[in-house]
Amino acid sequence: MSREAHMLPVWFFIGALLTIYGAIILVVALVDFHHPSAVVLARFHPDLFAGVLLLAVGGLYTFWFWPGRRK
C-alpha cells in the first residue's frame, strides 16, 4: 500500500482550518452584530454568512475525511 494511503488527507487539514476560521468569524460577527464595522454594505452582515458557510463546509470536510473514517 502506498504511503499516501496512510497519510491524513489534505482535505482533512483544509476542513479543520476552515472550521476554525468559520468559528472565529462567526463569533466576531455575533459579538459585533448590533455594532457592525464601518465597511460598505455592512448591513448585510457578510461576516455572519461567511462564518456560517465556512463552518458548514469546513465541518463537512472534517467529518468526511476524519482519520480512520474512510478506508
Added chain:
Amino acid sequence: MTLTSFAASAVFYGTDRLISLSPADVLIIVIYFVTVLGIGVYLQRYAHTSKEFFLAGREMSAWVAGLSFLSANLGALELMGWAAATYQYGILAAHFYWIAAFPSMVFLGLVMMPFYYISKTHSVPGYLQLRYGEATRALSGISFAFMTILMSGINMYAMAIVMKVVLGWNIHFSIWVSSLTVAAYVTLGGLYSAIFNEVLQFFLIWVGVLTVPILGMIEAGGWSGLVAKIHQRVHSDEYVHLWSTLGTFSGNPMGVHWTGILLGLGGVIAFGYWGTDFLVIQRAMSARDLRSAQLAPIIAAYFKMIVPLIVILPGLLGLALLPYRLVPESTPGEGLHTYNEVLPLMLARYCGPGLLGLGVTALIAGFMSGMAGNLSAFSTVWTYDIYRPYLSKMKSDAQLVTVGRWCTILGVILSIGAAYFVTQFNSIMDYMQALVSFFIAPLCATVLIGMLWKRATPKAGFWGLLAGTVSSVAMFTLVKVNHRFLAVIALSPNAKDMAENLYRALWSWLICALVTVIVSLFTTPRPDRELRGLVWGCTELSLEKSLPLWKRPVFWAAGVAILFAILQWAFW
C-alpha cells in the same frame, strides 16, 4: 506596470498603512502559520526516499496534483498584480487567464505530459538530458536555477513591501518570518509538504478574496450596472471588451494587436510557461499514474478559467466603485493610492474584523505558495541536474535526500540574499518579467521540437536554446539603449511595453526554432531506438483506448474548450 515597480516606489516614497487589523484578524493569521508548519512536521515522516522528497512519492491524485499545479502559479503577486492591471487595462487582462491558459494547459496535458511522465525523469532539464544530452541539460538547469532564485527573492521582497504598505509591518520581519516558515515546511516534508500547503492555500485564497466580487457586484447593481459605472468613469467601452478592440494597437488601453495576444501570449509565452516551467510541471509529475498526470493541468485549466472572478472582477469593481482614481506607480503623491493597491483597498472596503484577517491570510498564503514552489523546484533541479552530474557522483538515495534538504536551505539563503540585493538595486525588479521571457520562450521551442520531431539532433537542441536566449537578451538591450527599436520589434509605432514583451517572446521562439531546425539538418540525428519514450512517432501511446469516454483526459479537455469559447463569446 508591475507589482515589483509598486514595491520599488513604496521604498522610495513611503506609504501609510491601508489596513488595521483587529485581534481576531491577527489570530487568523497566526493560526495559518501554525497550520502550515504543523503540516510540515507531520509530513516529515513520509519524506525519506528521493522519490518521496522530490516527487511526493508519485502518488498524488489528479485533483491534488491539479490544484497544487495551479496554486504554485497563483501567488499574491499574481492576484494583486493582475487586479491592478485590470484597473489599468480593463478586462483585456483576462487574456492572461483565458487565452494564456486554455490551449497551452490542455496541450501540456494531452501531448507533452506523456513524455515527461513516461521518461521517468525528475525534471524538465532532466528530460532535455535524455533527449538532447548533457550540454542542453546544463544550460537549461543553470538558467532555471538562476531564474528561480531571483524570482523567489523578488517574491519575498515584494511580499515584505506589500505587508509594509498594507499592514505597516517591518520589511525585515516579513522577509525572515515568511522565508523561515516556508524553509521549515519544505525542508521537513519536501514536495509532499509543498503540495499539501499549496492545496490548502488555494482554498484560502478563494475564501479570503471571494467577499470582494460578491459584495462588489451587489453594490454595482450586477454586470450591467458595473459596465455603466465604468463607462461613466472612463467614457469608453474599451475596458469591458476582450477582442473587439484589438484590431489596432491604438484602439485599446493595453496598446497591443490581436496577433500579439494570440501568437505571443496565447502561443509562445503560455506554451513556454505551462509546458516547460518545472515549477508547475513538478506538481503534475507527482501524480500517481499517467492519466492523473494528464488530468492535473486540465483540472487546473478549469479553475484558471474562473480565477478572474477573484482577480479581474475586483479590478473592474475598483475602477467602477472606488470614489477616487488610483494612479500609476510612477506618479505617487501624498494621499494618493496606486493601481497595485486596488485589491487591498477593495478588501478594506467590504471586510470587517475576521473577514479582513481571512483576506490578508489569502495574500500571505499566495506569497508563500509561490515561494514554496520556487524552493522545491530549485532543490530538485539543483540536486539532480547540477549537483549530482557535475559536482558529486554520489549514488546513495539517502544522500540525495540530504542534499535536497540542504539545497532547500541554500535556496532560502540565496533567496533572502536576492531579496536584499533587490532592495539595493530596485530597477532590477522591473526587468524580472523580461528575465522570464529570456529563458522560457526559447526553452519552449527546444522542448516542443524535441518532443515532436525525431530529426532534431543533440547539437541543434543546445545551439537553438542558446541562440534563442541570446537573441531575446539582445532585443531587450536594444530597446533599453534606444526606445525606437520597440516599434521595430513590436511591428508598430503605437506599441507599448506590454506588446514588446509579447513580440520579443515570439521572435526569440522563432529564432530558437529556426536555429534548431537548420543545425539539425546539418548534424547527425540519434537513432529511433534511443528516442523511445521521448519523442512523438517513436513512442507507443495507447493510453486511453481501454478507458470509458468520461474518464479520458481528452473528454475533460473538450469541456475546457467549451468553457473557453463561451467566455470569449460573452465578453467579446
